[in-house]
Amino acid sequence: MIDVKNVSKFYGEGEGKTTVLDKVSLSIDAGEFVAIIGTSGSGKTTLLNTIGTLDSRFEGSLAIDGKELSNLGDQEAAKLRSKHFGFVFQQFNLLDHLSAIENVILPRFFGEVVQSPENLGAELLKKVGLEKKINARPPELSGGQKQRIAIARALFRKPKVILCDEPTGSLDRKTGLEILDLFTELNDKDNITLIMVTHEEHIAKLARRIIRMEDGKIVSDEVNIPEVADRALKLDTVTKRGDENE
Amino acid sequence: MSNRIFSLVSQSVKRNKRDFIFSSIGIIVGIGTLIFFTALGAGVKETVLEKIFVIGQLEVVKPSVGLFAGNQLSDKDVNRLTDIDGVKGVFPKMKLTFPTSARGGKALIGKDIWAELIADGIPPELVQLDDPNVFQDFGAIDGPACETGKDCKDGTYCSEEKKCEMPIPVVISPTLVEIYNGSIHTAMSGASGALSMLPKLEKKSLIGLEFEGVFGKSYLGRSSKGKTETKRMRLVGFSDQAITLGATMPIGYVKRLNAKFKGQSASEEYHSILVETESNEYVAEVSRILKDEMGYSLSEKFEQAERAGLLIFLMTLVFNLISLIILAIAAVNIMHTFLMLVLERKRELALMRAVGATRSNIRMLVLGEAVLLGLIGGSVGTLLGFISTLVVDLVFKNYVVDFPFKPDSLFAFEPWMFGAAIGVSILFCVLGAAIPAIRASRIDPASALSGF
Numbered sequence: 001m002i003d004v005k006n007v008s009k010f011y012g013e014g015e016g017k018t019t020v021l022d023k024v025s026l027s028i029d030a031g032e033f034v035a036i037i038g039t040s041g042s043g044k045t046t047l048l049n050t051i052g053t054l055d056s057r058f059e060g061s062l063a064i065d066g067k068e069l070s071n072l073g074d075q076e077a078a079k080l081r082s083k084h085f086g087f088v089f090q091q092f093n094l095l096d097h098l099s100a101i102e103n104v105i106l107p108r109f110f111g112e113v114v115q116s117p118e119n120l121g122a123e124l125l126k127k128v129g130l131e132k133k134i135n136a137r138p139p140e141l142s143g144g145q146k147q148r149i150a151i152a153r154a155l156f157r158k159p160k161v162i163l164c165d166e167p168t169g170s171l172d173r174k175t176g177l178e179i180l181d182l183f184t185e186l187n188d189k190d191n192i193t194l195i196m197v198t199h200e201e202h203i204a205k206l207a208r209r210i211i212r213m214e215d216g217k218i219v220s221d222e223v224n225i226p227e228v229a230d231r232a233l234k235l236d237t238v239t240k241r242g243d244e245n246e
Numbered sequence: 247m248s249n250r251i252f253s254l255v256s257q258s259v260k261r262n263k264r265d266f267i268f269s270s271i272g273i274i275v276g277i278g279t280l281i282f283f284t285a286l287g288a289g290v291k292e293t294v295l296e297k298i299f300v301i302g303q304l305e306v307v308k309p310s311v312g313l314f315a316g317n318q319l320s321d322k323d324v325n326r327l328t329d330i331d332g333v334k335g336v337f338p339k340m341k342l343t344f345p346t347s348a349r350g351g352k353a354l355i356g357k358d359i360w361a362e363l364i365a366d367g368i369p370p371e372l373v374q375l376d377d378p379n380v381f382q383d384f385g386a387i388d389g390p391a392c393e394t395g396k397d398c399k400d401g402t403y404c405s406e407e408k409k410c411e412m413p414i415p416v417v418i419s420p421t422l423v424e425i426y427n428g429s430i431h432t433a434m435s436g437a438s439g440a441l442s443m444l445p446k447l448e449k450k451s452l453i454g455l456e457f458e459g460v461f462g463k464s465y466l467g468r469s470s471k472g473k474t475e476t477k478r479m480r481l482v483g484f485s486d487q488a489i490t491l492g493a494t495m496p497i498g499y500v501k502r503l504n505a506k507f508k509g510q511s512a513s514e515e516y517h518s519i520l521v522e523t524e525s526n527e528y529v530a531e532v533s534r535i536l537k538d539e540m541g542y543s544l545s546e547k548f549e550q551a552e553r554a555g556l557l558i559f560l561m562t563l564v565f566n567l568i569s570l571i572i573l574a575i576a577a578v579n580i581m582h583t584f585l586m587l588v589l590e591r592k593r594e595l596a597l598m599r600a601v602g603a604t605r606s607n608i609r610m611l612v613l614g615e616a617v618l619l620g621l622i623g624g625s626v627g628t629l630l631g632f633i634s635t636l637v638v639d640l641v642f643k644n645y646v647v648d649f650p651f652k653p654d655s656l657f658a659f660e661p662w663m664f665g666a667a668i669g670v671s672i673l674f675c676v677l678g679a680a681i682p683a684i685r686a687s688r689i690d691p692a693s694a695l696s697g698f
Contacts (some may be wrong), residue, residue, distance in 0.1 A: 049692035054600060074605045082602030089695055093597045097261045107551035109250045151600070165696070 001193065002028040002051060002161070003091065009046055009216075020046045022060065022216040033187045033194045035207035035224075043216040044197045045165055051195065052085050052163045053077045082111035086154025090166035094138040095151075100125060101134045104152045111157070124152035126180060126235035144175035151182060153211040155192075164188070164196040168203055180206050250455045251607065255614035262587060266615075269583040271622035273671055278634065280569035281667045285348065285635055285657035287562025293653040294558060304533055305545035306519045320518040329523055330535055332528030333627035338516040340500045341366040344471075344507035345464035348479070348493075350457025355443045362464050364492030366415070372520070373417055373485045380482040383498035385411035385677040402479050413456055413480035420484045423447050425491075455481045462507050472507040487520075498510025505566025518545065524606075562602070573674045580678030584612065587661025588686045595686050596694030616679030617672055624671025628664055635659075 009021040012114050021043045028034055036044045049055040053069060058076060062069045064084060072080065076145065095104045105121040106112050107242040128148035138146055147167060154162050164183070168176030180203065186192045197206060204210050205224060259266055306327065308319055315371050321340070325338045341364075348363040373381045389410035392398050398410035405411040418618045434444045462469035481492070488494040505513035523532050536542045588595070595608055603611075635657040642656055 037592055038671075045696055046692075049696070051598075054695070055690075055692040073682060078599070078604040078607075081600070087695075089602045093600075095594055095597070101287060106598075107601035109254045109603070110598065110607055113250075157602070 001030045001065060002026075002157075003048075003061070004051065004179050005063075006063040007047075007050060007058050007062060007117070009043075009050065009055070013144075014210065019216050023060070024143040024216070024218055026211065026221060030186070030193055031191045032176065032209055033184070033207045034196070034199045034209045034211060035204035036195065036211045036213060037201065037204040038201060038213035041215075042213040044199075045212050046216075047213070048163050048165055048195060048197045052087060053081050054087075061163050066225060069104060079111060082107065082157055084160050086151075086159035086162040087155050087159065088147070088150050088162060088164040088167045090137070090169035092145055092150045092170070094149055096138050099135045099137055100130060100141070100149050103138070106153060107156045108197040116154075116157075119158065121152070127155070128152045132147070140157070143171045144178060145213045147175075147179050147183065149172060151186075155186075157222070159192065160163065161195060164194065166198055167196060168198070168200070176203070251610050251614055254611055255618055258611070259618050260614055265583055265587060266619055268575050268617055269518075269576075269580050271627070272572065272579045273620065273623035273675060274627040274630060276569055276573035276576050276674070277624050277667050277671045278631035279572055280566060280630050280670065281663060282657075283562065283565035283569055283665055284667075285631075285659050287558060287659065288501055288658040289567065289653065289656045290665075291562070291638055292658045302523050302525070303545060304521045304523070304529065304536060305540045306521055306536060307517075307545050308543065316592045318696075319519055319633060320514055323516070324519060326540065327536075331520075332531055334524045335370045335519055335522040336372075337520040337522070339366055339368050339518045339520060340497055340504065340513075340553055341517045342461075343504050343512050344469040344499055345467045347460045348457050348465040349509065350455075350462060353455065355444060357443075358577060360465070362466065363459060364489065364493060365459075365500070366489050366492065366517070366521075367495050367497035368487055370496045372487050373483070373494075375417070375483040375485070377482075381415045381496060383415060383496040385414065385499050386500065386657065395397035395445070397698045411477070413478040414459065414478050414495050414499055415482040416486045416495045417483050417485040418481065418493055419486065419490045420449065421490055422488075422492075423449055423452070423484070427626040428647075440605070450483055451484060451576060457481075461503055469507045470561030473504075478554060490510055503635075505652060559630030563616050570670075573670065577674040577678035580616065581681060583680045584616070584682035585685065586613065588682045588689075591686075592689055592694045595689050596691035599689070599691040608687040608689075609683045613676055616675040620672030621668060623675065624668035626672060628667045631667070632659075 003026055003058070006023045006025055007021055008019065008023050011018045019134050021241065024043070024047060036042045038049060039152070043155055046055065053072065056069075057192055058070070064080070066086070067080075069080070076134045083226065085106060096122055098106070101118065101121040105114075105117040109200065117161040122131070122134060126150055130145060130152070131147050133141060133145060133149075136145075138149070141149070147170075151162075162183070168179055171179060183194055183196070187194050194207070196203075198204050206226055208224055208226065210216055210220075210222050210224045212222075282500050306319070306323070310393060321338075324336050324338050327333060333630065346365060347360055349358050352358045370383065375381055387406075389398070389402060389412075392404040392408055392410045395404045398404050402410040402412050410510040431444055431446050433440060436442070457479055459477050461473055461477065462474040468474070479495075481493075485494070489697060501513040503564050521532065521536070523529050533544065594602075595611075598608065598611075599605075635655075639655050643654070646652075
């Protein structure tokens with residue numbers, strides 16, 4: 001589904017030129033739950049943004065469903081982004097002046113016309129467990145609730161892939177796991193491909209595939225069997241591991 | 247897409263209400279000033295070129311130089327002028343060419359006074375009064391015989407010829423009343439005798455005033471031909487077409503009186519011919535044909551009109567330039583505000599890109615906000631400009647003393663002015679927002695959303 005071949009990306013020029021992605025190649029199939037892990041500056045977020053066409057300046061080849069994206073124009077990239085990808089960010093990126101449902105249906109302003117966007121928005125908020133917070137504004141909500149709204153927004157266009165950049169980074173551990181539980185559910189039930197960037201080992205371990213990055217390179221790409229399936233057990237295990245790491 | 251962008255634009259404007267209100271102040275002031283000065287220029291132009299110097303009317307006078315010098319103006323000239331392309335109407339004018347005086351005023355000051363009478367005649371259709379029937383050549387109709395006034399009906403009187411006649415209808419220039427009230431009345435208030443009793447005149451109260459015209463005799467002399475004749479005259483209205491100092495009557499009376507007191511040839515010679523063009527656009531071409539091709543001379547008034555028109559145009563241009571400078575400053579202010587807003591909303595705009603917005607959508611969003619700002623600012627500015635003209639007019643009407651040609655309003659509005667004002671407002675707002683819009687569309691969503 002997603003094919004990345006020899007993708008490189010640089011910042012700066014001349015002596016100050018920094019390699020952010022160094023000939024990265026990988027392939028992700030539909031329905032996978034992939035975690036990209038690495039330390040700060042390893043290039044994981046850049047890779048995620050490149051896959052999501054938010055960053056179009058790179059060398060190499062990137063294809064989605066066989067369609068080459070490296071030379072895509074702005075219109076086409078926006079159309080493709082809108083059709084294939086949903087984004088979830090660490091900082092939620094909700095608009096404080098809009099209500100929960102208005103945030104969810106924000107993508108309606110662009111791309112293909114959606115019939116009855118309010119109904120779809122309400123349905124998505126119900127899916128993420130916020131049906132009672134439809135008219136609440138982000139400042140009135142907790143971090144977990146904000147991230148759920150962001151997930152509902154990411155689902156608005158029924159994307160094939162959700163790209164998550166440190167989705168639990170601004171949440172407490174328990175809430176973070178609740179969010180991951182929601183992701184796992186989306187992956188299992190709706191067969192949505194999940195690509196999640198994290199720097200936390202215990203979060204990455206909940207994915208079915210873990211890609212490790214260092215200095216802009218993929219250093220390992222392994223299949224992972226989530227140790228626990230049950231949410232309560234998962235919570236305990238992760239809490240324990242988190243404590244060990246600390 | 248445009249409907250959806252419009253919804254997004256209105257959402258954004260509502261949210262940034264305060265910033266938009268501050269940005270719009272410059273636009274409101276600029277557009278208010280623009281509409282004020284444009285209307286003032288048009289108003290002054292209308293007064294000067296339609297009342298003082300009627301630019302759509304050219305007055306042909308006897309050629310003073312060249313091949314046709316000294317030639318008299320006659321019906322032959324009237325016919326020639328009628329055939330020129332772009333000429334709507336031709337109106338000959340004739341002056342009384344023998345001594346004439348007037349006697350009257352008892353109704354006003356309690357005592358009749360004598361005065362020299364300067365009079366001319368014009369075609370009745372040139373004068374527009376509320377009742378078009380009052381300014382007619384009644385003298386062309388023979389009235390019934392009479393012995394005394396009691397024998398005459400329907401406003402007629404028993405004339406010296408023992409015939410029931412309508413008084414000669416005359417119109418006077420409104421300027422004459424203004425000059426009288428502004429100068430003569432003021433000066434005579436310190437005089438002794440009847441003149442000190444001269445009242446301030448109001449146009450309405452003068453309508454219907456009757457006095458006697460003594461034809462063939464005045465203080466200055468007596469006519470060499472014909473017997474002095476006294477006829478009743480009645481003021482029927484005021485007209486800009488009337489002679490400035492004197493009285494104007496239907497041309498038929500003047501022709502008959504000139505024939506009687508000066509001879510047949512005097513009744514066939516016009517002193518000037520008024521040529522009315524179909525519109526102001528024809529003035530220049532008709533003027534050229536009259537002067538260069540046909541050898542006529544134009545009255546000095548037309549030359550003055552051209553100069554006055556140019557002066558007004560230049561003044562309006564200067565004032566409009568001031569308005570445009572204000573608008574340009576407002577546009578710079580808008581640019582600053584929009585740049586600030588784009589910076590503040592960097593993450594929001596990047597998010598829009600992430601959820602499917604193209605660069606063009608982002609540009610349209612920012613420019614759409616500018617258009618809405620221009621529309622609202624322009625409308626408010628236009629309204630305030632219009633209100634300020636009403637206030638100025640009110641002050642002008644109540645606190646500025648009357649003077650010749652004082653207009654009812656200093657301003658003239660045309661529907662296009664309102665449309666143009668709002669159009670200019672939108673244009674300057676869009677110009678101001680152009681650079682911020684381009685910058686907004688170039689925001690890198692990846693770095694903005696990652697918080698770098």
